[in-house]
Amino acid sequence: MAVEVSGKKVLKDIDLYIDEGETHVLLGPNGSGKSTLFMTILGFPKYKVTNGEILFKGENITDLNTTERVKKGVGVSFQNPPAIRGVRLMDLLKVESGQKPDDEELSPEMLELAYKMKLDENFLDRDVNLGFSGGEVKRSEILQLLAQKPDFIMFDEPDSGVDIENVELLAEEINILLDKDKKPGLRKNSGLLITHLGYILNFVNADTAHVLMDGRIACSGNPSEIIEDIRKEGFKGCVQCCGIH
Amino acid sequence: MLRDTLGKAEKAKEKKALYGEDIDLEKFIKEEAGEHEQVTKANEVPKKVQDTLLKVGVDPNESERSGTFIQVDQTGVCSTCGSESVEIMGMNVALEKYNWLKDYMWKSVAPDTDKYTAQTALREANEGPSGYFIRSLPGSKEVFPLQACMFIGDEKVMQTAHNVIIAEENSELHIITGCATGEDVSSALHVGVSEFYLKKGAKITFTMVHNWAEQVDVRPRTGIMVGDDSTYISNYILTSPVRSIQSYPTAYCTGTNSKVLFQSILGGQKDSVLDMGSRVLLEGEGSKAEMISRAVSKDQSQIYSRGHLAGRTQNVKGHLECHGLVLSDDSMIYAVPELEGSSTELEMSHEAAVGKIAEEEVLYLTSRGLTEEEAASMIVRGFLSMDITGLPPELASETKRMLDASLQGM
Numbered sequence: 001m002a003v004e005v006s007g008k009k010v011l012k013d014i015d016l017y018i019d020e021g022e023t024h025v026l027l028g029p030n031g032s033g034k035s036t037l038f039m040t041i042l043g044f045p046k047y048k049v050t051n052g053e054i055l056f057k058g059e060n061i062t063d064l065n066t067t068e069r070v071k072k073g074v075g076v077s078f079q080n081p082p083a084i085r086g087v088r089l090m091d092l093l094k095v096e097s098g099q100k101p102d103d104e105e106l107s108p109e110m111l112e113l114a115y116k117m118k119l120d121e122n123f124l125d126r127d128v129n130l131g132f133s134g135g136e137v138k139r140s141e142i143l144q145l146l147a148q149k150p151d152f153i154m155f156d157e158p159d160s161g162v163d164i165e166n167v168e169l170l171a172e173e174i175n176i177l178l179d180k181d182k183k184p185g186l187r188k189n190s191g192l193l194i195t196h197l198g199y200i201l202n203f204v205n206a207d208t209a210h211v212l213m214d215g216r217i218a219c220s221g222n223p224s225e226i227i228e229d230i231r232k233e234g235f236k237g238c239v240q241c242c243g244i245h
Numbered sequence: 246m247l248r249d250t251l252g253k254a255e256k257a258k259e260k261k262a263l264y265g266e267d268i269d270l271e272k273f274i275k276e277e278a279g280e281h282e283q284v285t286k287a288n289e290v291p292k293k294v295q296d297t298l299l300k301v302g303v304d305p306n307e308s309e310r311s312g313t314f315i316q317v318d319q320t321g322v323c324s325t326c327g328s329e330s331v332e333i334m335g336m337n338v339a340l341e342k343y344n345w346l347k348d349y350m351w352k353s354v355a356p357d358t359d360k361y362t363a364q365t366a367l368r369e370a371n372e373g374p375s376g377y378f379i380r381s382l383p384g385s386k387e388v389f390p391l392q393a394c395m396f397i398g399d400e401k402v403m404q405t406a407h408n409v410i411i412a413e414e415n416s417e418l419h420i421i422t423g424c425a426t427g428e429d430v431s432s433a434l435h436v437g438v439s440e441f442y443l444k445k446g447a448k449i450t451f452t453m454v455h456n457w458a459e460q461v462d463v464r465p466r467t468g469i470m471v472g473d474d475s476t477y478i479s480n481y482i483l484t485s486p487v488r489s490i491q492s493y494p495t496a497y498c499t500g501t502n503s504k505v506l507f508q509s510i511l512g513g514q515k516d517s518v519l520d521m522g523s524r525v526l527l528e529g530e531g532s533k534a535e536m537i538s539r540a541v542s543k544d545q546s547q548i549y550s551r552g553h554l555a556g557r558t559q560n561v562k563g564h565l566e567c568h569g570l571v572l573s574d575d576s577m578i579y580a581v582p583e584l585e586g587s588s589t590e591l592e593m594s595h596e597a598a599v600g601k602i603a604e605e606e607v608l609y610l611t612s613r614g615l616t617e618e619e620a621a622s623m624i625v626r627g628f629l630s631m632d633i634t635g636l637p638p639e640l641a642s643e644t645k646r647m648l649d650a651s652l653q654g655m
Contacts, residue, residue, distance in 0.1 A: 042612055066611040076612050082605045086627025096613055127627070144613060 001052030003033075009050075010036045012215035018152070021187030023178050024192045025201065025223050028212035029235050034194045035079075035210070038154050041192075042076055043069050043174045056152065075150025077141040079157040079194075083130035088138055090124040097147035110147060117143045117173065118166075134161025142173050152179055155193045159200040171203030180205065203226070213239055247347070250356045254366035257357035264549070265491025265520045268609040270364060273403035273434045281320040281398070287313045290323060293427060294396055301423025301454040302647040303394040309639060310421075311389040314377040317396045318404055321375065330385030331418065332378070333393070336407060339378035346378065349409050353440040353468025353497065359466040361436045376406035376437070381416035381447070388450075388637050391420035395437060397461065398427040408439040412447035412475070415481075419450045419640055421647075426458040432488075433458070437465045443475035445500070450530050450636055452480040452644055454651060457487040459515060467494035471503040473529070478505075479642065480633050483519065484512030493522040493551065498532035503571040507536040510629050510648065512544025512655045513576060520550030522581075527591075528560035534563040539629050542569070542576035542654065553583040556591035565595035570602060570628055572621075626652045 003011035011033050018024050026034050041054060043066040053062040061069050074188040094101055097110050106114070106124065114124055117139045129137060138158055145153060158174060159167045174180075179187035195201060201223065209223035211230070218239040221224065227237040261267050265392040284290055287298075288305040294317065295305040307313055312326035312333040321335035350626055352575075369375070377393050397404050412418045426433060435457070443449055457463055471477050477496060496505045507523040525534035540548045554563040569578035582595040602624050608622035629652055633644050 044608055044612075065617075066608065067614060067616045070612060070614040078609070078612075082603065082609050084606050084609070084624060084627055086630045088621055091623070092610075092613060095615060095619075148614065185585075 001054065001081055002050045003036060004048045004050050005036060005046055010215055011040065014052075014217060016210065016217060018190050018192060021184065021191060022207045023191040023193065023204070025206040025209040026192055026212060027209055027226065027230065033213045033215045034212050035156065038076065038156055038194070041154065042066055042074065043168050056057060070150070073151035075145050075148050075153040077138070077153070077155045077158055079160060081129050081137065081141065084128050085130060087128050088125055089128045092128055092144060093124065096144050113146050114143055118169065119143060120205065135163060135166050138162050138170055139166070142170055142177070145177055146173060151189050153189065153191045155191065157194055157196065157198070159195065159198045164199070167199055168203055171200055174200075174204050178204070211239055250351050250366055252368055253355070254363040257363035258360055258367070260359050260363065262359040262361065262464065262491065264493065264522075264551075265464065266489055268434060270360060270403065270434070273401060274364070278342070278512070279318065279399055281317040284323050286325060287315060287323055290317070291468070294398070295429065297396065297425045297456070298394055298423060300650070301394065301425050301456045302421050302452070303392045303423040303641070307392075309389050309391050309643070310386050312391045314393040315396065316375060316377070316394070316406060317398050319372070319375050320403050321377070324377070328387050330382055330387040330416070331391055331432065332380045332382075333391050334378055336374040336376045336378050336409065338446040339385065339409075340374055346409065348441060349411065349440060350407070353442070353470050354438050354466050358466060362438055362466050364403070364639075365407055365436050365438050368405050369407055374407060376408040378409050379418070379420060380411040381413060381418035383413040383557055384415045384647060386417040386553070387419070390421045390640055393420065393422045395422070395424045395435065396427070397425075397430055397433045397435060399433075400430055401432055403434045403436065407435045408437065409442075410439065410449065411442045412444060412449050414444045415446040417448045419637065420452070422451070422453045423456070424453070425456045426461050430458055431463070432460040435461065435463045436648040438464065439467045441467070441469040441477065443469070443471050443477055445473045445475065447472065447475040449476075450478040450480070450640065452636070452640070452647075453482070453501050454647055455483040455487070455490070456485045457490070459486045460488050462488050463490040463492070465492040465494070467492070469494065469496040469505070471496055471498045471500055471505060471532075473500035475500055475504050476504040479507045479523070479637075481507075481509040481521075482648060482651050484510070484629075484655050486515040486517050487519070489517070489518040489520070491520040493524060495524040495526065495527070496534070498525060498527050498529050498534065500529045500532065503529050504532065505534045506634070508631065508633055509538040509550055510631065510651075511538065511550065512629060513540070513542040513544075513548045513649075515544045515546065517546045519546070520549040520551070522549075522553065524553040524650040525555070525563065527556045527563060528558055529553070530558055531560050533561065537566045537631065539631055540567070540569040540578050541572060541625055541629060542578050543572045545573075545575045547577045547579070549579045549581065551581045551583075552595070553585070554593055554595070555585040556588055556593050558588050559590040561591045563590070563593045567597045569599040569624060571599060572602070572625070622655070625655055629655065
């Protein structure tokens, strides 16, 4: 697949397959196209697929808009989501969990999940992302995904700006979202995770890692080996080892 | 009525207003408004009036209300009061009861302000008073609000009302007013003159919801005299179509440490022209004012959002804030914030921003499964649903409900 953003080719030749129940990690230097790949899979209008297609559960979704893709089961947790004045986190959670917007209260299940994410009722009443701390943003994003229950989830830096004790809390819920509590053969949900060699991988097991360089997947393989390589040799060195470049 | 008032009104009969389209009064004056039957309880007014009342926050069953006044066209059809702390009645009744009331008339709004005030004064003299009188007794604190409604039921009517609201020393008064038109009225004019007097240490909250018809012109004229240590809070909500409305209430903060807060929520739809302002003259030492407005323009609507803050003595403080969202290329928002400082030691600021819906916010919501339309509507409703402050808890939740109901149609 190739992708253009405002006339500029950002992704040149991407070939990526994530099987049912698998979690992949996307690594790569800044500006390599990691976020572009996310936005393209989400179907944001600025991201034009000029070649190739996106298949989801065997279906070509390249021409569907974001809403339609999300309704089919695509989910995302953003790194820096925008604040929306006057729209309370609770209002969003109602829509996401399929409650009626004019329901007075959140369902008991949602409230329980919120407490698990250490987000109390006062917090749910706040305008979404407005004045949230780094950690609160991430917990709110994961809580919204728990409400949505997507089949395929992209996580953009889910642990950046989060203190260590809360990384474990987030990881626990990410593992639930990705069916990690089930045996590998029984897992249905899949994920793609962007991280800067994050601490999160100590708690979330990934099946495969990919290194994105200059709009191409330059290297794929065992996550811990690749990460080890990048730590030692940097992105360039790692990619050379892979020998695909 | 004082000869002086009449003389001024007579001279100003043709005087155009400073803002807003000039309305040809001849079109409306000729039409004689029908008389309407008096009732003893708000839920005895005709069913079609009751349904409309609910939309503007006036509860015909008067639950959690301390009293009600309803005027249909020119007739005060209902006034009830269930509290000993407050009074609410038609001006005709009040003028007979209180000899001193005339001293409050035309003192905060001049009869010769423009042709609309002039007509109201002349009509008052020739045909008798209309409108309501509200008063809270000294030291009283009634938590349940009074409710008042101006309803236009007849075609081509010019409805005039002259209201006087007095909060006596150290009293607290909460008022909900709703103005609306019957469904079968296509063209009408409403002129409401309202004069507020806050004595030392008094507080008034005045929450108003307008729900006029598409061919109705509205010209309210409001003056507020704010005494020592007193607080006036106005909340105004208009989200339904109207032909035109032009209003520029003025608060005179002459009392030391007096406070004023104007909050308005304006939704322009269809061909509506909304010209809404608020003005505060800070003339009392230590007086403070804040004016906040949120405006959203749709379709072909035009919204003028004006604000004038004048600091005329020392140690006064004021802030003016106007945010607008333009939703269609054929609509317009014109923000006119004005600051005037004529003393040292004052602090005044303004903040105005007019723009479109942030695309980033729409994308965020679509990535959570909302359609673009649902996302835009959620953002607009969020933008308009500012926190209305200064109300007692009972009234705050009620106002939130009224606001939510008004925003349904946006």
